[in-house]
Amino acid sequence: MANKDNNRATIVLFSGDFDKVFAAFTIAIGTAAAGMDTTMFVTFWGLKAIQKGNLTGKGIMGRMIGLMNRGGLDVIGPSKFNFGGIGRWMFKKMMVDKKIVMLPEMRDTLIDLGVHFLACKTSMDVMEIRREDLIDEVEDIVGAATMVESAANSSLQYFI
Amino acid sequence: MEIKVDVVQDSLGQMCPMPIAYLAKNMRTMEAGQVLEIQSDDDGAHADIPAWCKQTNNEFLGEEKSGDFYKYYIKKSS
8 A cells, every 4th residue: 555645756767768768658657547646857868758859959069969869759769779760660560560559648648647747957958958849748847956855755766 | 247337448459558547547537436347458457457456545346257358347445
């Protein structure tokens, strides 16, 4: 039985790979469905999972990152066997054939279940990603202290 | 098994974690004492649905084979 005073879960999503985002979303659906107040703190490569998918960046290097490391759930590839996009296509096909839900539908479910998406300010600054590049459902732009408060008051903490 | 069902959830073809996501969403709309029937052909549901009930303090009434899928019965506690 869950401790009602401590019925929270905090997930730090650092990775932007298709497979790792899939794992993080699955865990978050599990915790949120179990009635836990779930927070997903999204940082660095993980930001790709909450980007709208438009090109980002202001300076030359920022725009280069935006182009080579484009965000959005439809374009991210797996951490292994991507082979310049062939792996992504193959994984997606295998998942569709097995009727496994896709990342955009999982994210909609998370939003529906009330999961809090928080984005890391410093990562956004480094990568030159603006608030308007992120999906509207992101609740706030925060820093490490907010993540610590959330994690310290959670009975489950994950770093993915 | 003679159980009076209030809400039926069709999760046929769905795989983890979606049956649990819809289970949580359906339970939100139900009142205490009402029973939810989940139809699932996902093998993981055998363990997952009772585990969800244990974690959320809802009553797992049992499961029943129905052709090539299973029916799971859950009573909302509060």
